[in-house]
Amino acid sequence: MTSLSASRFRIGTVGFGLIAAAVCAAALFFAIADIGFGQIRDEVFAVGFGLVGIIAVHIGQLAFCALGWQQLFVGPARRHWPFGPLLTLRWVRESIDHLLPVAQIGGEVIGARLLAGRGTTLPIAGASVIADLTIETLTQAIFTLIGLALLLVLADPGDVLRWAVIGFGVAMFFAGLAVFGQRWGGVRMFERLLLMIAERLGWNRLEGIAGLDRTLSQVYTLRGRLLIAGFHHMVAWSLGTGEVLIAAWALGYDINVGQAFVIESLAQAVRSAAFFVPGAVGVQEGGFVVVAGVFGIPADVAISMSLTKRIRELVLGIPGLAAWQWHELKRRRFREKLEISPGTV
Secondary structure, eight states, rough: HHHHHHHHHHHHHHHHHHHHHHHHHHHHHHHHHHHHHHEEEEEHHTTTTHHHHHHHHHHHHHHHHHHHHTTTTTTHHHHHHHHHHHHHHHHHHHHHHHSSTTTTHHHHHHHHHHHTTTTSSSSHHHHHHHHHHHHHHHHHHHHHHHHHHHHHHHOTTHHHHHHHHHHHHHHHHHHHHHHHHHTTHHHHHHHHHHHHHHHHHGGEEEEEGGHHHHHHHHTOOHHHHHHHHHHHHHHHHHHHHHHHHHHHHHOOOOOOOOHHHHHHOOOOHHHHHHHTGGGTTTTTHHHHHHHHHHHHHHHHHHHHHHHHHHHHHHHHHHHHHHHHHHHHHHHHHHHHHHTSSSTTO
16 A cells, blocks of 8 residues: 555656646747747757857856765765766766656756765765755855846846746745755654655665765765855856857847846746746746846747757757666666675665
């Protein structure tokens, strides 16, 4: 019965996300149909080699995210996971979050699992991922706040200000939830819940998670490294401005860095708020249309700018999913070699 209930919960959760994605995708479909499919197609193709620049910028974002993650390991695990492997795992995490219906957190779970499967204890792996996601959320809230401030300076926001404030409120809510939930024992409760489920199901592979809360507390004592990780994430968020600049330039619109910063920061806030929609399909495009419209960018161009990001997600994400499966194969061989040692998943 427990297994059946868990299956129903998973199916229901995924089903809700897919329904939400279908509704948003339908809205996007009708919006593009109103503008004209041929026009949008021509504009997206017009980006041309600009897509190479957009992909290069995003690889830079991934690199800074990996550098930030590298700061959050305790003990010898930091030496065990140098920059290169962490960059690959960060790529895998993002590919899963962007292309699969996992509410934008499935990649983090898989990332911790792959870390733990290659010689790192599960508490250290899980603590590094939780701390990394928390810092990423906090820095996004700051990124959004800066975008709001620039919006007030660079343009008359009109009704956009209300939606931007809502987006910032949502970002702050998740940031506060990430911080205070952990401080109020949320991680300890999560750890106990997982162990209880494992015991009831007779599944001993989660025994190594004991100590997650304690390990995370150790990570949060590394104040200098936390600040460095936050700096790297802020650089990563800010680099997204380059994607907007390149896409706008390729489509014939000359916008400045400040305007691109506003568009990227607020559109990302809208996307994050729609975490329950797989890939934020349609939601991201709506955010681009509303925010870019403040600077006089037509809806068709804004949608095309967003779609270039979608293309970049596919170009990097599909190989990322393949890399995930390759890591799973290596992980399986590693476990067989160690005869499923305690502390691995």
